[in-house]
Amino acid sequence: MSDNIDDTVSFGYTQVTPEEKTRKVGEVFSSVARKYDIMNDAMSGGLHRLWKDRFVKRVKPQAGEQILDMAGGTGDIAFRMAERGAHITVADINQDMLDVGAERALERGFDEEDGSLVFTCQNAESVSFASGTFDAYTIAFGIRNVTHIDRALKEALRVLRPGGRFFCLEFSTVEWAGLRQAYDIYSEHLLPRMGQAIAGDADSYRYLAESIRKFPPMPAFEQMIRQAGFANTRVEPIMGGLVAIHSGWKI
Template sequence: MSDTTPETVSFGYSEVTPEEKTRKVGEVFSSVARKYDIMNDAMSGGLHRLWKDKFVRRVKPQPGEQILDMAGGTGDIAFRLAARGAHVTVADINQDMLDVGAERALARGMGPEEGTLVFTRQNAEETSFASGSFDAYTIAFGIRNVTHIDRALAEAHRVLKPGGRFFCLEFSTVEWAGLRQAYDLYSEHVLPRMGQVIAGDAASYRYLAESIRRFPPMPAFAAMIAQAGFASVRIEPILGGLVAIHSGWKI
């Protein structure tokens, strides 16, 4: 008899097998894909737009650069990067999210025939891209949903060119005491109700709130980025750590 304990990972507050998490996360985003952007506005009071604008300013996309936007889903980050002249590959494990993004891109005249955006289904932990393919790698509000975060970070390092830059925008641990307590109440009680009213899905938004709480604190996540091989790792908290921009360089 083997004494090996099967590996488990967190799905919200539950512990599940890696295969179960991948499947369950897929179900969550398939469920909310069509209402995802509406819910983002409702959940953040529109602040997510300002956070994404700041994030892209930090990335500093240059005309002609090749950028991989992982977990890019509905295209919010990719549209901002492409508007500055970058060539963006939008990757996501969820086809429903990619379909929404591709439809939005066509409506903006930014389809693949224009050479600005390409949408492709990829697993962040193991992509089909050649090593050293991209000048920058971005991931916004997606890394906490990856089954093995360390593998996704290692893959980000692999696909970047030497001198390439990594940028991650993610919810984090609020360090301002008053805001932390208010946000805990909001995420636990209000978010699921909003999900039910707007998207008809309370359970998915309950998971999303729980996944935020289970995500590593800012210093711990920065250490994971460094362990993946990135140098000059930086943390930029926003609103006391409600969200944070993490960055690093491949040297």
């Protein structure tokens, strides 16, 4: 590891090289892929389903639109948007997560050959698509795991068409005092135990809790979105900032 702190990035509470973070995040999601959705239900008491419904409602996917769902792994957001007639490209850096999503798509009757739902392995910092390809770019609970968030945001802007929209659903900083204290106790002490009991992996869920705490607060992340070149940025806190919907437009 470099001795220069400027050459490192956070992996939870630990500073590592960018290459190490990419590898370690990959190991986390490969480890939890098969239990990911079960753990989402357990961790949120099922609330993540309501958050995702609200998120897709804000995106307003339209029939025939081309939408890139980055870090879309197991397909939760993609399925909701494809049901509205949009053509969804599900991209994720982790093939294990994509494999789970593709299996779930088949179970739900989606046919990849008709173009309504396509799965592809991509790094959010450098995607293979041409500029101006998509009408919308979505990323749910994935941006905090990207090694260089600023690069991912610039790529999001690049692949959108003029007038295209960016939507991000992510955990944030809880602003309700009572909930913040309870959530801190839950995430630090109970979440790793749940990860061990359900997924057999306490360390991965300890990292996920730490990554939430290290993620920029809502105003700071909105500023990052503006700095990437998006206009008309907006933040919609949910449950006092436990999660937030961030949005912006390419003009």
